[in-house]
Amino acid sequence: MRVTVTVNGTTETHDVEARMLLVQYLREVRGLTGTNIGCDTTSCGACTVLLDGESVKSCTLLAAQADGEEITTIEGMAAPDGTLHPIQEAFHQHHGLQCGFCTPGMVMAVASLLKEHPDPSEAEVREGLEGNLCRCTGYHNIVQAVLSAAHSGELVP
Template identity: 65%
Template sequence: MTQVTMTVNGEAVSGDVEGRTLLVEFLREGQGMTGTHVGCDTSQCGACVVHVDGKAVKACAVLALELEGAEVTTIEGMANADGSLGTIQQAFQDHHGLQCGFCTPGMVMSAAALLKDNPSPSEAEIREYLEGNICRCTGYHNIVKAIMAASGQDVSAIAAE
């Protein structure tokens, strides 16, 4: 076992991990942050997306030991300081960009990364960016609408599905 220390959602955390411990396991089992979901274990579905040093990363594809000293943000870190939903989370709720909710944390984290790089993405740009995130329930329409709304774009003319 080796100790790893990183900053998660603004707080220093550490834990003893085996060399094969994935970041998603470290977060869920070691830190109790169960908002990051494990969907496929093969980095195909995107349910485990978190931010590492400001970049979207699939937490099932990176070893915890590789992140010594890194800054990690999980879905738990996306809420406002008072605990209310952050802008993107609220947009997902307002525009029903979720159904079963399993993929939602990864979608929100991917959306945040997209909006950081492209503050006003088109529908096509959003759909292309989300290519690495799988949702089996929604058909993506309302997810795209929610992301456009979170970016401040007028979505009133887009029909709900």
């Protein structure tokens, strides 16, 4: 079937199998491999992207369901000149990543979280990230990064 999807501001049309998942579409058709696949049960959140500004797990959407939608992936976060998005920068500053596999999904989940909770408490950050698993950091520095990003004043919705 034919789908037209805008990803990081670029609109393309492709023929895909009906059973193709959005995450496969992004990785295999659009060549955006920053979005990772960490599980098959909607548990780990590594595949999190923004669909019309809201975090979703792209392993649990069909590419067909994204037809006509706007998707933002990790590749769409930094400025065109390579300057990291304030959330990415906060992860860097606070050592909020180690192996980096969960990181793209984590960053996208944070983007959505901070849109909904611009001034979160630590508890709200932890609850807001309950859909994203990380095996390296123990979450400590991720939480610090999110709190710092929220309070940096640089996040203009």
